[in-house]
Amino acid sequence: MKKIFTLIACTVTLLVNAQQKFNTFHIVDSLSGKPVASTTITIIRANLSITTEKDGIFMIPGDLSVMRDTVILNTQTYKPLKIPLHKLNGMDTIRLARDIIEAHTEKLKFKDDTLLNDYPKQDIVHYAGINTEISTFDYLQLAQQFYVAKPGTFLKEITLNRLAFGLDVSDHTWTGLVHLDVTKFRLRIYDVDPLTNGPGRDLCNKVIEESKSAGSQASINLKKYKIILPHTSFFVAVEWLRDYYNAGFSHNYIPALKKEVKQLNYRPAIGISPITGNKLNIWALNFKHEWQPFTYFMPFGTDLAMKANIEY
Numbered sequence: 262m263k264k265i266f267t268l269i270a271c272t273v274t275l276l277v278n279a280q281q282k283f284n285t286f287h288i289v290d291s292l293s294g295k296p297v298a299s300t301t302i303t304i305i306r307a308n309l310s311i312t313t314e315k316d317g318i319f320m321i322p323g324d325l326s327v328m329r330d331t332v333i334l335n336t337q338t339y340k341p342l343k344i345p346l347h348k349l350n351g352m353d354t355i356r357l358a359r360d361i362i363e364a365h366t367e368k369l370k371f372k373d374d375t376l377l378n379d380y381p382k383q384d385i386v387h388y389a390g391i392n393t394e395i396s397t398f399d400y401l402q403l404a405q406q407f408y409v410a411k412p413g414t415f416l417k418e419i420t421l422n423r424l425a426f427g428l429d430v431s432d433h434t435w436t437g438l439v440h441l442d443v444t445k446f447r448l449r450i451y452d453v454d455p456l457t458n459g460p461g462r463d464l465c466n467k468v469i470e471e472s473k474s475a476g477s478q479a480s481i482n483l484k485k486y487k488i489i490l491p492h493t494s495f496f497v498a499v500e501w502l503r504d505y506y507n508a509g510f511s512h513n514y515i516p517a518l519k520k521e522v523k524q525l526n527y528r529p530a531i532g533i534s535p536i537t538g539n540k541l542n543i544w545a546l547n548f549k550h551e552w553q554p555f556t557y558f559m560p561f562g563t564d565l566a567m568k569a570n571i572e573y
């Protein structure tokens with residue numbers, strides 16, 4: 262089914278009317294011409310984002326020539342593309358260029374392994390990714406920073422915990438868990454950016470997508486990706502696929518409005534580690550595609566409920 266920016270229609274109501282057309286775009290590989298699936302489309306000033314389906318199609322309503330916003334297209338294994346909306350006027354195809362990441366083809370030999378950022382999962386009570394009475398979750402990715410003793414280690418497995426059940430909207434308490442929330446998401450493995458000390462370049466040349474997460478804990482085996490960590494620190498990020506499959510709603514009472522508001526959320530809701538660390542290790546990617554420290558759960562929420570198993 263074609264992906265429509267339904268939320269954008271609300272934002273640009275003053276610019277368009279019911280008689281104006283929808284602008285349809287096909288996102289394709291610059292060399293093969295084949296559709297690029299699961300591309301994150303973000304409108305910066307409108308603060309809106311959605312993920313395309315397998316056909317790589319999305320639509321924007323209205324007269325693009327008068328719009329003064331900017332769109333960013335981002336998907337793993339491709340170079341991000343940033344375009345002013347008015348420059349899309351008259352176009353129907355957007356070509357993305359491959360981002361070449363060196364693959365490790367040699368046979369890997371390691372003797373020992375270590376589990377990083379361990380925690381008791383039964384003590385998790387806080388989750389990131391859910392709109393609340395005081396804050397909306399306006400981020401595309403959350404990343405956990407890990408530290409290793411030496412460079413050249415091998416990333417073997419990631420385990421993370423999430424909120425597996427939806428809340429009863431008439432209750433708003435953890436006792437109101439009523440249904441199992443299935444979800445899909447992507448993992449991104451990043452090196453450290455030497456300028457910001459946040460997430461930098463991708464370390465994996467393939468898409469890592471988890472689509473079988475029915476329970477509260479997901480363990481993702483990464484051996485086949487042969488990810489070598491070049492430095493003593495790295496990041497593992499959860500990338501939200503903001504599509505209809507992952508969409509859901511929460512009902513929050515907004516004090517400023519003095520009423521309950523139905524708000525759009527996207528699964529999964531990622532757990533916050535119950536163990537407080539010495540420093541903040543969570544980073545968030547905002548709609549401008551800028552990484553920044555994620556301070557919402559401070560001072561106690563320093564880490565995501567995410568473990569990494571490495572070999573060295």
